[in-house]
Amino acid sequence: MCSVLAPLFYEYEKVDGMVNDIKDEVKSLYEIMKEEKVQELEINSKNYSIFIKRKDRDENNQTIQKKQTIMQDIKEPVVSGETIKTPIVGVFYRSPSPSSPVFINEGDIVDIGKTVCIIEAMKVMNEIKTTFKAKILKVLAENGKPVSSGQDLFEVEKV
Incomplete structure (x- = not known):
């Protein structure tokens, strides 16, 4: 099991040397998640399983700023x-x-x-x-x- 932590956290299992294909898929799925504002995604297939959880600091800051603006209003x-x-x-x-x-x-x-x-x-x-x-x-x-x-x-x- 491998994992990477940045603004994106994902885990993947290496099955039959498919890690590079999975990394590419994770990157493309992450971009879709950002566009659609999806926070978590889990995919299970016969060759691999992927769990992606977004930790987008900009969006968290925007939410805090919106709450502060509401309170000021x-x-x-x-x-x-x-x-x-x-x-x-x-x-x-x-x-x-x-x-x-x-x-x-x-x-x-x-x-x-x-x-x-x-x-x-x-x-x-x-x-x-x-x-x-x-x-x-x-x-x-x-x-x-x-x-x-x-x-x-x-x-x-x-x-």
């Missing part, structure tokens, strides 16, 4: 009429953990910068904070349920 909660809306898609949580008390209750008056909930997006907990002083009239979203960007979370009255 998250805006302040949108106030529409008398509601606070979520600026992102995710899962709505009223408290920092299942055993913790909720951030706010109906009837509470909250100051500027107070955390009112958490939206979990891409395994990141995003605190949603008020941008004005308000009285919470009604909680409109259900704890632990998905919310869409622009969805009403709280009915409020500016104070």
Whole structure:
């Protein structure tokens, strides 16, 4: 069994002196995998078996950059009429953990910068904070349920 590690990792078994043909096939398969964005490929034939796993650093860096860009694009909660809306898609949580008390209750008056909930997006907990002083009239979203960007979370009255 032989293996090579670079941006490409592959293993092959030498059967009847066919290593050169296999290397050429691996290189051509790898190019196809890059074009089609396939991460792993396994081929078993009567003469040989090939396992290829791409480790493309450029693509990993692009994914990280996309996540960072998404996080930078998250805006302040949108106030529409008398509601606070979520600026992102995710899962709505009223408290920092299942055993913790909720951030706010109906009837509470909250100051500027107070955390009112958490939206979990891409395994990141995003605190949603008020941008004005308000009285919470009604909680409109259900704890632990998905919310869409622009969805009403709280009915409020500016104070």
